[in-house]
Amino acid sequence: MPRSLRGLATISEDAVTESRRVIVVGSRADLAAVLSRLLKADRLDVEVAHVRWPWQARSARTGTATRIPLIRDETGKVIVGAAHWLAPDDSAATLRGEATVDDVVLFHGDVTGVRIEPTTAMPGLRAAALSPRMRPKRWVAGRAAQLGTEGALVVRDGVAGQRPVRRSTFYRHTEGWLSVR
Known part of the structure; x- marks a missing residue:
C-alpha cells in the first residue's frame, strides 16, 4: 500500500x-472488476482512481475526475487495458471468422487474433487484427467491435474466459466512467 494512502x-x-x-x-x-460492479449497480457517478505504482497515489487522492468512454461486452464485463479474441486452444493456430468495427470489416477468414482497446476519446474503442507475431496490423476506431466465429477465447485485461464463444461484442456504454488522474 503506498504511504500516502495508508490512512484511508x-x-x-x-x-x-x-x-x-x-x-x-x-x-x-482489478479496476475492470470494480467498474463492472459500478456498472451493474448503475453507479457510474462514483469517481474511480487507479493506482498501479506508488507515485500515482497522490493524484488519486487529489486529482480531478474526467468522464471517459466505458467499454463493456455483452455480459456486462468492462475492459480497461485491452481485450483479445484468440484461437480457442493451442491446437488451432488461427482464429476463423469475421470481425467488424461499426460498419468496417476488420477481417474475414483466418487471423492470429484481434486486439480491442478502449480509448479516452470518442468513438470509444479501437481494434486491430494481429500479425503472427501478435502485433496489431491496422487500427480501426469505432463504437463497437463484433466477432462471429466457429470458436474464440475472449481474454479481458489478461483474464481468459471460461469457455470458447461463437459470438462476442465489445461496445461503448451509453454513459462513461469518471476517471481520476
Whole structure:
C-alpha cells in the first residue's frame, strides 16, 4: 500500500457503490472488476482512481475526475487495458471468422487474433487484427467491435474466459466512467 494512502479506509468490492470516490490499488483486471460492479449497480457517478505504482497515489487522492468512454461486452464485463479474441486452444493456430468495427470489416477468414482497446476519446474503442507475431496490423476506431466465429477465447485485461464463444461484442456504454488522474 503506498504511504500516502495508508490512512484511508479499505473497503470490499461490494461496498464500492456506497462511496463517492474509490481508489483501486492493483491491476487493470482489478479496476475492470470494480467498474463492472459500478456498472451493474448503475453507479457510474462514483469517481474511480487507479493506482498501479506508488507515485500515482497522490493524484488519486487529489486529482480531478474526467468522464471517459466505458467499454463493456455483452455480459456486462468492462475492459480497461485491452481485450483479445484468440484461437480457442493451442491446437488451432488461427482464429476463423469475421470481425467488424461499426460498419468496417476488420477481417474475414483466418487471423492470429484481434486486439480491442478502449480509448479516452470518442468513438470509444479501437481494434486491430494481429500479425503472427501478435502485433496489431491496422487500427480501426469505432463504437463497437463484433466477432462471429466457429470458436474464440475472449481474454479481458489478461483474464481468459471460461469457455470458447461463437459470438462476442465489445461496445461503448451509453454513459462513461469518471476517471481520476
